[in-house]
Amino acid sequence: MTNEVVILTHALSKSYGRGEAVRGLNLSVGRNCITAFLGRNGAGKSTTIKMLLGMIRPTAGSGTVLGKRITDAEANRQMRQRVAYVAEDKPLYGYMTVEQTINFARSFYSDWRIDIEKKLLLDFELPANRKVKSLSKGMRTKLALLLAFARHPELLILDEPSEGLDPVGIEYLLRTLVSCSAEGVSVFFSSHQIAEVERVADHICILEKGCLLMDASVDQVRQSYRRIDMVFPAPPPEHEFRILGVETIKTAGRQMSIFASRNAEAVVERAQDLSAVSVEVAPVSLRDVFLETVREN
Amino acid sequence: MLWYKAWLETRSRFLTCLVTLTIFSSVFVHHALHISCLNTLPCSEKISSKFTPEFHRLLFINQQYVVIIWILAVVLLGMGGIVCEKALGTSSLTLALPISRARLMRVRVATGVFQAIALGVVPWVTVFVISSRAGMPISITQVASYVLLLIGGGLVYFAMAILISSLVSGEYTAPALAFGVVLLAAMLFDNWLRRFNVWRLVTGDLSIDRSTFLLSKHLPWLGILASLFFAVLMVLASIRAIQRREF
Numbered sequence: 001m002t003n004e005v006v007i008l009t010h011a012l013s014k015s016y017g018r019g020e021a022v023r024g025l026n027l028s029v030g031r032n033c034i035t036a037f038l039g040r041n042g043a044g045k046s047t048t049i050k051m052l053l054g055m056i057r058p059t060a061g062s063g064t065v066l067g068k069r070i071t072d073a074e075a076n077r078q079m080r081q082r083v084a085y086v087a088e089d090k091p092l093y094g095y096m097t098v099e100q101t102i103n104f105a106r107s108f109y110s111d112w113r114i115d116i117e118k119k120l121l122l123d124f125e126l127p128a129n130r131k132v133k134s135l136s137k138g139m140r141t142k143l144a145l146l147l148a149f150a151r152h153p154e155l156l157i158l159d160e161p162s163e164g165l166d167p168v169g170i171e172y173l174l175r176t177l178v179s180c181s182a183e184g185v186s187v188f189f190s191s192h193q194i195a196e197v198e199r200v201a202d203h204i205c206i207l208e209k210g211c212l213l214m215d216a217s218v219d220q221v222r223q224s225y226r227r228i229d230m231v232f233p234a235p236p237p238e239h240e241f242r243i244l245g246v247e248t249i250k251t252a253g254r255q256m257s258i259f260a261s262r263n264a265e266a267v268v269e270r271a272q273d274l275s276a277v278s279v280e281v282a283p284v285s286l287r288d289v290f291l292e293t294v295r296e297n
Numbered sequence: 298m299l300w301y302k303a304w305l306e307t308r309s310r311f312l313t314c315l316v317t318l319t320i321f322s323s324v325f326v327h328h329a330l331h332i333s334c335l336n337t338l339p340c341s342e343k344i345s346s347k348f349t350p351e352f353h354r355l356l357f358i359n360q361q362y363v364v365i366i367w368i369l370a371v372v373l374l375g376m377g378g379i380v381c382e383k384a385l386g387t388s389s390l391t392l393a394l395p396i397s398r399a400r401l402m403r404v405r406v407a408t409g410v411f412q413a414i415a416l417g418v419v420p421w422v423t424v425f426v427i428s429s430r431a432g433m434p435i436s437i438t439q440v441a442s443y444v445l446l447l448i449g450g451g452l453v454y455f456a457m458a459i460l461i462s463s464l465v466s467g468e469y470t471a472p473a474l475a476f477g478v479v480l481l482a483a484m485l486f487d488n489w490l491r492r493f494n495v496w497r498l499v500t501g502d503l504s505i506d507r508s509t510f511l512l513s514k515h516l517p518w519l520g521i522l523a524s525l526f527f528a529v530l531m532v533l534a535s536i537r538a539i540q541r542r543e544f
Contacts, residue, residue, distance in 0.1 A: 091388070
């Protein structure tokens with residue numbers, strides 16, 4: 001990740017009555033990166049995105065997108081000129097045809113890429129004259145993505161972009177995200193499909209109950225997170241393994257399983273000191289990291 | 298293209314109301330011709346001078362019915378917008394566009410005003426053209442006065458619909474509430490505030506000469522201006538509400 005950031009928030013919070021949707025979020029999204037925004041349903045991902053786009057006002061804190069303050073209406077409008085957003089429910093005007101929708105969106109952006117528009121129209125097999133309300137969910141998702149990609153924005157914000165797409169569509173989407181990033185577009189997307197995230201993301205942020213639990217590069221996660229399964233001659237003392245980097249410890253009789261975000265070597269050393277019968281260190285998938293992180297909290 | 302969107306959004310409502318009003322006005326002229334034939338049996342080409350006040354009375358009655366349909370139409374045209382889009386789930390597409398909320402509202406209001414004017418002008422032009430061709434005693438000044446009263450005095454109903462649709466979400470809640478307010482206001486003003494009754498202003502009841510059924514040359518400009526002033530206030534309040542609202 002470069003030092004330059006496209007999204008930066010400081011103690012960003014949003015409350016609805018007594019409920020806190022987002023709590024003191026300090027988010028930093030790098031330029032030219034694909035950043036995945038992960039979290040369970042209701043974790044505050046969509047609320048955060050809506051605050052970034054000026055649709056809702058933060059209760060506290062501040063933030064900038066492409067250097068523009070999110071709470072300043074005019075700055076936010078200028079920022080939206082350079083940002084493409086696809087919302088979770090892929091909203092489109094049902095009374096317009098596909099062609100009318102494209103013409104409507106095109107009129108707001110001087111840097112609209114007709115070549116991308118035509119290519120995607122063809123690749124997605126979208127019927128130009130059909131009313132949007134009669135399109136299938138997958139087709140609507142494709143049209144929403146076309147509108148975002150043809151903009152050729154500086155920043156793409158996508159909320160659950162693969163929802164409603166078939167496997168072929170998902171594959172196309174992932175490739176397009178990678179090629180967009182290669183062309184200098186920063187991508188910030190939320191998803192529940194962790195396998196997809198693992199394939200394309202450079203960076204992940206995990207949100208749980210409005211708090212940012214993890215902000216790390218995917219490479220860093222792959223290199224440092226480990227699961228260590230050990231068997232001892234007698235039930236092992238858990239406290240011996242409570243060291244820096246150990247996130248969770250599960251013990252069942254003589255067996256112990258440790259999930260570590262770093263310091264796997266130190267854990268192995270301790271296990272050997274305690275005469276472990278067997279020690280197995282395995283890399284963990286992003287899915288496991290996500291599940292362990294949210295479960296722990 | 299925001300104008301185009303506003304047009305696509307409202308065109309079916311607008312065209313339905315326009316056709317209804319135009320057909321109604323044409324039927325009115327046909328009815329007037331029928332009455333004139335009854336009055337001047339055998340039906341002569343020249344309209345009886347006795348019929349002139351009767352025709353003007355019919356014009357006045359026509360205005361009452363046109364006003365009812367026109368108010369229903371402009372309240373319907375005032376529905377929709379970004380709050381309704383929130384209920385339908387499309388507001389995030391509109392709000393992600395690089396345009397201010399105030400501009401969104403301005404375009405929506407301007408489109409609605411043009412449509413409201415068309416809904417006031419077209420039926421009365423129809424009445425004028427058909428009546429003139431049939432040799433009826435109709436003057437352009439009377440028609441223009443009816444249109445002026447209708448639009449100048451009645452735009453407050455449109456502004457009220459815009460305000461309600463900016464405050465109340467729900468595809469059906471907002472129109473139900475707006476029609477409720479129209480009825481309530483009609484009853485309230487008719488019973489306790491007759492001098493300030495917008496309905497009487499718009500229908501011409503405040504400026505009609507009961508013997509000739511002609512509108513006075515001195516139109517109630519103060520009433521029209523006051524009505525327009527409240528309309529502008531309500532539109533400004535709507536813009537403010539939309540700017541402050543969270544989606």
